[in-house]
Amino acid sequence: xxxxxxxxxxxxxxxxxxxxxxxxxxxxxxxxxxxxxxxxxxxxxxxxxxxxxxxxxxxxxxxxxxxxxxxxxxxxxxxxxxxxxxxxxxxxxxxxxxxxxxxxxxxxxxxxxxxxxxxxxxxxxxxxxxxxxxxxxxxxxxxxxxxxxxxxxxxxxxxxxxxxxxxxxxxxxxxxxxxxxxxxxxxxxxxxxxxxxxxxxxxxxxxxxxxxxxxxxxxxxxxxxxxxxxxxxxxxxxxxxxxxxxxxxxxxxxxxxxxxxxxxxxxxxxxxxxxxxxxxxxxxxxxxxxxxx
Amino acid sequence: xxxxxxxxxxxxxxxxxxxxxxxxxxxxxxxxxxxxxxxxxxxxxxxxxxxxxxxxxxxxxxxxxxxxxxxxxxxxxxxxxxxxxxxxxxxxxxxxxxxxxxxxxxxxxxxxxxxxxxxxxxxxxxxxxxxxxxxxxxxxxxxxxxxxxxxxxxxxxxxxxxxxxxxxxxx
Numbered sequence: 001x002x003x004x005x006x007x008x009x010x011x012x013x014x015x016x017x018x019x020x021x022x023x024x025x026x027x028x029x030x031x032x033x034x035x036x037x038x039x040x041x042x043x044x045x046x047x048x049x050x051x052x053x054x055x056x057x058x059x060x061x062x063x064x065x066x067x068x069x070x071x072x073x074x075x076x077x078x079x080x081x082x083x084x085x086x087x088x089x090x091x092x093x094x095x096x097x098x099x100x101x102x103x104x105x106x107x108x109x110x111x112x113x114x115x116x117x118x119x120x121x122x123x124x125x126x127x128x129x130x131x132x133x134x135x136x137x138x139x140x141x142x143x144x145x146x147x148x149x150x151x152x153x154x155x156x157x158x159x160x161x162x163x164x165x166x167x168x169x170x171x172x173x174x175x176x177x178x179x180x181x182x183x184x185x186x187x188x189x190x191x192x193x194x195x196x197x198x199x200x201x202x203x204x205x206x207x208x209x210x211x212x213x214x215x216x217x218x219x220x221x222x223x224x225x226x227x228x229x230x231x232x233x234x235x236x237x238x239x240x241x242x243x244x245x246x247x248x249x250x251x252x253x254x255x256x257x258x259x260x261x262x263x264x265x266x267x268x269x270x271x272x273x274x275x276x277x278x279x280x281x282x283x284x285x286x287x288x289x290x291x292x293x
Numbered sequence: 294x295x296x297x298x299x300x301x302x303x304x305x306x307x308x309x310x311x312x313x314x315x316x317x318x319x320x321x322x323x324x325x326x327x328x329x330x331x332x333x334x335x336x337x338x339x340x341x342x343x344x345x346x347x348x349x350x351x352x353x354x355x356x357x358x359x360x361x362x363x364x365x366x367x368x369x370x371x372x373x374x375x376x377x378x379x380x381x382x383x384x385x386x387x388x389x390x391x392x393x394x395x396x397x398x399x400x401x402x403x404x405x406x407x408x409x410x411x412x413x414x415x416x417x418x419x420x421x422x423x424x425x426x427x428x429x430x431x432x433x434x435x436x437x438x439x440x441x442x443x444x445x446x447x448x449x450x451x452x453x454x455x456x457x458x459x460x461x462x463x464x
């Protein structure tokens with residue numbers, strides 16, 4: 001690993017001041033370090049300076065918001081997300097999603113904020129968080145921006161995060177009562193692998209059995225996590241029959257653009273994106289209304 | 294070529310206080326193996342996948358190949374060398390791995406035993422499925438895993454007490 005200058009910031013104000021002082025491409029923020037150290041080990045990233053966020057108390061923890069929403073601070077680890085009582089109370093499928101990330105060793109170190117800022121489109125949490133209508137909070141010395149998560153990702157490992165900005169937390173709105181959620185990870189190889197494709201979805205039916213709210217997002221299906229609005233538009237206001245779900249799921253073929261890689265050809269992954277979208281929606285429709293499971 | 298910044302590091306390693314200075318770019322695995330000569334912790338894949346470098350930091354299972362050394366400042370680190378209470382004893386897991394053939398070539402074994410130690414700490418009587426789920430990030434190319442799972446379940450049944458180290462005959 002190439003030598004570098006490390007700054008161990010003790011507060012968010014200190015982080016922002018350091019970013020202003022050393023701004024540019026040669027300074028990197030480090031949260032848990034799993035992705036950054038890996039890339040530095042491989043010589044793919046060679047920053048002159050690294051600012052460690054690990055000691056910044058404001059970036060720790062997961063808390064329920066007074067309005068029924070949830071705030072996940074950037075340095076909360078995946079393991080904390082998996083076990084957090086606040087996450088389980090908010091949406092058990094979100095806790096399950098955090099538990100799908102790699103192995104317990106990586107979940108103990110890797111952070112949820114770091115995962116999002118790293119913008120790997122095959123990661124598990126982003127599609128589930130998009131399906132839950134998450135926003136990310138970005139802070140700089142000039143203030144705060146709040147960006148919907150589905151607008152945060154630009155391309156593979158690329159986000160709208162500007163030089164001088166820090167992702168400080170992920171905010172989730174209160175879920176309407178009766179909202180169902182699922183995360184379906186298609187894993188033909190080992191359990192700790194990236195998904196070949198993954199599908200996160202939420203569904204709320206009204207009193208007549210029509211789709212009042214429906215959200216669908218996919219991982220591993222393009223250069224960014226894909227928010228499949230066309231699928232949602234096709235179902236909203238409709239009774240989700242088998243035929244309507246199949247027709248809506250087929251619309252993901254227009255919005256996915258997966259890479260060829262060791263987990264399958266682009267053609268195969270496109271087909272699996274349709275299949276798993278259909279399965280996710282059927283499983284939500286058929287879930288007995290057990291809260292936010 | 295820039296030099297790394299140097300950082301003072303105070304931590305507890307296998308029960309003994311350590312006070313050192315480390316450069317920013319050293320990982321915990323570099324510190325353990327190259328600075329301190331604790332070569333029980335192995336570097337396999339260097340990308341956090343294989344589990345050979347598993348260590349416990351404040352009881353949490355982590356990959357020493359991905360952990361900046363300075364991150365252990367103020368913590369309690371346990372490596373394979375620090376599990377047994379003394380030279381005359383083994384932990385129940387170490388004993389079970391020997392008795393049940395939980396290893397062949399041995400390169401993954403320190404990581405397997407560290408990972409299993411964290412498992413039994415969190416869940417003293419796991420099912421075979423729970424053992425497989427927890428240990429899936431510790432790769433072994435010899436055993437086919439059956440003997441590893443068997444060893445962990447045997448240690449769980451034996452309980453947490455250390456056992457007297459005995460010579461096990463080789464025929």
